[in-house]
Amino acid sequence: DGGITQSPKYLFRKEGQNVTLSCEQNLNHDAMYWYRQDPGQGLRLIYYSQIVNDFQKGDIAEGYSVSREKKESFPLTVTSAQKNPTAFYLCASSRTVVGGEQFFGPGTRLTVL
């Protein structure tokens, strides 16, 4: 059953703690993405990766970090430097960055207390 998985679905953390969100895909896609979704603001790109061991900052990368050690995996770390981390986080993948439709995971809702 091909697709993208994100875990956990819900995550609660105390202010000042780093937290890592998991994203795995078995679609053999080269490109992977992380988005943040806030009410009324649509999706904003945090980071994206076109190939293994390479990634680029998106529009709102400050306070976040990523790694791409394997084609299948693109974890996102929300650091204590992120001023307002409570949000819905979506991971996506596509065959290519240019022109290819993106397939989305189910999302992780992060709440910082």
Place this chain on the structure above:
Amino acid sequence: AQSVAQPEDQVNVAEGNPLTVKCTYSVSGNPYLFWYVQYPNRGLQFLLKYITGDNLVKGSYGFEAEFNKSQTSFHLKKPSALVSDSALYFCAVSPRVGSARQLTFGSGTQLTVLP
């Protein structure tokens, strides 16, 4: 930089009536254009895309979209709405050339189909 505008935060339509969700874009050159749908607390699902060719693009679940280059629009349409179409719809654009070719999403339009 590219941008997408979805001018209506909310669209209400009666079941069985035609629906339109509006999208306009700004991008250098010819765009790639996409529509996605999101159900509550879920990820986005791809509906359709415009790459080239016929300006009327047909997609999943009976949806279609019309690319209008002169008006820089890509409105989503369906001839007969279903209650199950109620969801959040996103338009997205990507330029074909340049260094920033990742997708830019609109802010979304909440579609409610009334029984």
